[in-house]
Amino acid sequence: MLPALGSAALEVDTSMRVLPGPDPLFRQRRWATLLEVLSPEECDALIAQANGVVSLAGHLVGGRGEAGVRRSDVTWLADTPDNAALYMHLTQAASRLNHDNFRFALDGFEEEFQLARYRAEVAGHYDWHVDRGGRAVGGRRKLALVVQLSDADSYEGGALELNVDGIVREAPRQRGTAIAFPAYALHRVAPVTNGIRFSLTAWLHGPDFT
Numbered sequence: 234m235l236p237a238l239g240s241a242a243l244e245v246d247t248s249m250r251v252l253p254g255p256d257p258l259f260r261q262r263r264w265a266t267l268l269e270v271l272s273p274e275e276c277d278a279l280i281a282q283a284n285g286v287v288s289l290a291g292h293l294v295g296g297r298g299e300a301g302v303r304r305s306d307v308t309w310l311a312d313t314p315d316n317a318a319l320y321m322h323l324t325q326a327a328s329r330l331n332h333d334n335f336r337f338a339l340d341g342f343e344e345e346f347q348l349a350r351y352r353a354e355v356a357g358h359y360d361w362h363v364d365r366g367g368r369a370v371g372g373r374r375k376l377a378l379v380v381q382l383s384d385a386d387s388y389e390g391g392a393l394e395l396n397v398d399g400i401v402r403e404a405p406r407q408r409g410t411a412i413a414f415p416a417y418a419l420h421r422v423a424p425v426t427n428g429i430r431f432s433l434t435a436w437l438h439g440p441d442f443t
């Protein structure tokens with residue numbers, strides 16, 4: 234059993250909330266979670282959307298990069314009027330998570346949201362990697378935000394694992410929960426062994442770390 238990511242981060246939050254100006258008590262955290270960022274209905278709608286794309290068009294793209302590294306279907310959600318509520322909820326969650334835990338200088342979302350589907354049939358997974366890249370947009374990624382869309386009991390395996398400080402921790406699985414971590418942090422999605430896992434990933438971008 235890996236240590237859980239969830240409760241410790243939440244417990245500490247309240248004692249450090251909102252001090253105006255420079256805050257000598259602020260300690261940057263390595264990851265943080267927020268429950269109920271999306272409702273079960275919103276999660277269901279996103280899952281239906283992912284399944285709809287694949288059954289209608291038949292071409293959810295496989296993961297970018299080498300097939301060995303990642304095996305999942307992904308589709309992208311733009312900031313259109315249809316997705317306004319989703320963008321609003323993730324903006325609120327990101328801003329709270331960042332304020333309470335990271336205090337990164339952020340400009341906003343510079344990429345569309347990624348809807349991913351990991352199927353046990355193909356041992357869907359995403360090997361250890363970091364999200365911060367060398368290119369124009371990937372190089373500006375600072376905070377990653379992953380939302381668990383699937384009911385925790387509807388799949389086995391498929392854990393989102395983080396290794397920020399040499400210790401591998403498993404992210405909470407409750408649907409609707411957002412997990413935030415720096416885009417330079419190592420993480421992976423373990424192979425799904427039964428059922429299907431869906432997730433939504435967004436990145437917050439900004440000027441270089443100083």
Ligand SMILES: O=C(O)CCC(=O)C(=O)O
Pocket residue numbers: 347349359364379393420421422432433434
């Ligand atoms: O699906 C997840 O939980 C994580 C996805 C991920 O790490 C990525 O797309 O970079």
Ligand SMILES: [Fe+2]
Pocket residue numbers: 362363364377420
């Ligand atoms: Fe990632």
